[in-house]
Structure formats: C-alpha cells, structure tokens
Amino acid sequence: MLNIVLFGPPGAGKGTQSEKLIEKYQLIHLSTGDLLRSEIAQQTELGMKAKLLMDKGELVPDEVVIGMIRSKLDQNKSTNGFIFDGFPRTAAQAEALDKLLSENNTAISCMLALEVDNEELTKRLLLRGKDSGRADDQNEDIIRNRIKEYNNKTAPLKDYYTAQRKFHAINGIGSVEEIFGALCSEIASIHQVI
DSSP: OEEEEEEOOTTSSHHHHHHHHHHHHTOEEEEHHHHHHHHHHTTOHHHHHHHHHHHTTOOOOHHHHHHHHHHHHHHTTTOSEEEEESOOOSHHHHHHHHHHHHHTTOOOOEEEEEEOOHHHHHHHHHHHHHHHOOGGGTOHHHHHHHHHHHHHHHHHHHHHHHHTTOEEEEEOOSOHHHHHHHHHHHHHHHHHHO
C-alpha cells in the first residue's frame, strides 16, 4: 500500500499535485476537512460530536479525527493507498496515525514536502487571490502570517518523518509537469525500498 503525506505551505501547489498523484497511483484522497464535512452531512456519531465542538468555535480533538480516518480506512481495505492532506499537523497526530495504520497492517510510505520560498509563495497567493476572490489570498500580511504559522507548526513533523527516513523535500518551483515528475521519481525510488 502506498500511503503518502503530502505537505507544503499555502500556495505550494498541493491541490494540483495531489489530484495528479491520485489519478496516477489510484489513491484515495483523505482530506480531514472533507472528512469532517462528510461525517457531519451524514450525521454520524463522530460528525455530530465534531459539529458540536465546531459550532462553539473549538478545535475537533485528535481522537475524533483519528476515528474518522479509521472509518475511511475500514471502508477502503482493498485500495492502492491513501494520500493524506491536512493531517497530520503535529507530531502527536503523526504518532496516532502511525498507530492506526499499524493496526491495519500498513504504514506511511513517505512524506513529500513541496518546498517553495516565502517570496514566491506570497506572489502565488496574491495572484490566486485575484482569481479566487478569497480574502485571505488578497492581504499580504495575512499571507505572510499563514506561511509563518505553517513553518512554525510543521517543523516538528519534518523532524518526526526525517527520524523515520520518510521525509523527502521536493522543489515546488517549476512547471506543474516538472514538479509532478520530481514527485513521481521520488515515489519510484521509495517504492523500490518498500
């Protein structure tokens, strides 16, 4: 099973690249945001628990998110693998995910991190903001703060996956096809080891 954690700051191109990876490797996209919305829409027990917390402006605790991921794993036992998007965000979440995957006789294959310098990210997001109309992509101060938050909060995850020899940095500057090619090359070299 190929299980990828795709990482990168806002504007790095994760959305574009994850679609291409999902198509090429026939992976299931596991976005925690999508999972939360789906569980709430289906009014599952976990979804209702999450909605109560979200309605109060509170964060959904790790155990609820892990429960949703467990449910998705159970529904897709015969898949080629998963691409994790937006999770894990902390070392504690990464440990919980490792434990859950281990219970399902699988593991994270790699963490692929799209790396783009802050100036390029700011430029991309401001450009995206002109098309998307998203307020958070139109204010340079907000953009720079989002990038800083990402860098501060995800540094421990880089360390976590580096210690497991699963962290792989990918240059996120270039054409969509060049970056996709670099991701596929990395996956090919990892797949030979797995």
